[in-house]
Amino acid sequence: MVRPGDEFRVECREWTDAQIGNNDSANDVRDVDLKACHMLSGPIGVEGAEPGDLLVVDILDLGPVPQQVGDAPGEAWGYTGVFAKANGGGFLTDYFPDAYKAIWDFHGQVATSRHLPGVRFTGITHPGLFGTAPSKELLQRWNRREQALIDTDPDRIPPLGLTPEPDQALAGQATGSDAERVAQEGARTVPARENGGNHDIKNFTRGSRVFYPVHVADAKLSGGDLHFSQGDGEITFCGAIEMGGYIDFHVDLIKGGMEKYGVTTNPVFMPGNVEPRYSDFISFIGISVDHDTDTNYYLDATVAYRRACLNAVEYLKRFGYTGQQAYLLLGAAPIEGRISGIVDIPNACCSLYLPTGIFDFDVRPTAEGPKATDRGQCAVTT
Template sequence: MADTLISVDLAQSPYENENIHNRWHPDIPMAVWVQPGDEFVLETYDWTGGAIQNDDNAADVRDVDLSTVHFLSGPVGVRGAQPGDLLEVELLDIGAKPDSQWGFNGFFSRNNGGGFLTEHFPHAQKSIWDFQGMFTSSRHIPGVNFAGLIHPGLIGCLPDPKLLQEWNRREVDFIATQPDRVPPLANPPCAPTAHMGRLAGAARDKAAAEGARTVPPREHGGNCDIKDLSRGAKVYFPVYVEGAGLSVGDLHFSQGDGEITFCGAIEMAGWVHMRVKLIKDGVAKYGIRNPIFKPSPITPNYKDYLIFEGISVDEQGRQHYLDVHVAYRQACLNAIEYLKKFGYSGAQAYSLLGTAPVQGHISGVVDIPNACATLWLPTEIFDFDINPGAAGPKLEIAGGVDLPIAYDKP
């Protein structure tokens, strides 16, 4: 077994672990160094650093401080890596920590993060999922059981000063266009809750004030939430700083395409076994602007899907021009409404679409004015038949069961 280069103690705050950081900044020191060709293991916290508990109370989701996330393991320095190289990262294996065989999914309050369908689900709710080997089920969403495709939601390399400055410029300028929007358009630097790894003193304070939040995906990779980056996948990252500075976290046991619940997928603490290699001058050789990847050869073996369409006409009947965001929202809402006919609450259905191995597709972007997006729901994950029939839907899920909810404080 490869050496574990970074360990985490789930009983310890991530702020006490010098091999963890929650901002992107070129001055964060490398936590460990490896050689090209080395394989190694990194343990990770869940993305909130243990803020969400395995219980039936959603107050922790409502009250979580989102300026603290994500807690990442790293950076890992790769000897010989120089700006302009490509860092090849092979994900050899991924798993949950033995002392944490469960995960969570949730919706944030509209006033604290929101989400893809926050107008329809404005209050904090959560579901807990228990792991049985490669399968998972939830006491909060009866009638489903499915295989997980474990993957890191967040993985990437450190930016250089120029790229960091560009991120902050464009995102702060964007926020300024609607400064009072709830949820906000983006998340600016936030020094008070920054964890900068081993960086200390005045240098730490300066970097904390500049460090980019880890919430969005960017040119370096970051929080892309690609469910097919599982065991056996390879990712090719642009290198911006000497040593590359690879970090990883936000592990998911399973996720639907789009991670539509935002506190999305089935979030968990775990470990990643990986190997790194270098392609010298690979950025210029291959014209790379964003990472590229080869997906995992392992996927859940579901072959029967019920596919829901959506077009770029919103819930109020307003027409949008080839808007795939609106179209995918409509596909998701259509699937939620369908699942409610079998006894699920809207929140249970929403959570299921964020956690199960649902596929999302952009099916058409040329037929003006409507884009078409589709959501592929695997029928085999259910304990009952969800296909349409002449007899109509049968109420399978007993009423009165729902996700824990926490309303906003007055």
């Protein structure tokens, strides 16, 4: 329990509880057990919080585990993974169906990777996941609507959604039938929902202020899934640079804030003012057409952003990266994904902004063409 006005620190385990190692094989990514994920910290009750309030959360600071060298993610290193299609997949899973991994070394605010030579950037540290507790009614709504979606194609791989998973469920201090009910009804933490949740918004960084809807007494804030960096979309699924670490909060309340500000569903937030400053970008465009099959989709921003990502991958391959390396890079580096045009029927248009300053070579198009050099490869399965 904390009080409005309090400042406090929360320590967070890396989201898979350190199943992934600092090595050159992607076998651990391929074989990861996702049943217990995400590992969360909390819940933290806020005195006086009632349904209808807005919980004001300032992210004062956030960083990896403060040790200098260590074994667990967050102790001076982190990782980015591409999940295999059979185990969750990612945004480009039809193009990259296997498991891959890149290990990142932290140098203060900067990350480099032996699996991605030529790249060096400042991380925008942020929590992938924080949120308040849902009310019983809200939880039932989630389970109902997600089950309805899953039912439209229940055998799909990867699945359309995940139902409550009793195996490895954490029920806190509950026991007996209570604990059983928690395990049976507790929603998985994969998606973002009305309570916040797994937003994976890279701009929830230091200095940000988030206004979470409160659905139960005491608000009950919990979360984790700290990221050293992430590109918009977190496209490889485990696409951020994952780590364990700490996060410092200040909390406050706006009583009746949901009604006052018309917040009926998702949180509102104000990003901080310390994101790294990049001024030059090479940008890629995608439209809602599958060019491989010449199929047109109607204002589908998901298809459009996927094409922008694929266009970026092709481009980076010309400089010597493998497609897998490029995919990992776009998941982890501070790229921006924009919805540029969403009304010009039938084609949505999305764009992806890749900062040129993260490369130690000139990545811009020139008349001479790109200078491709051997850039090694990422960690693969063996």
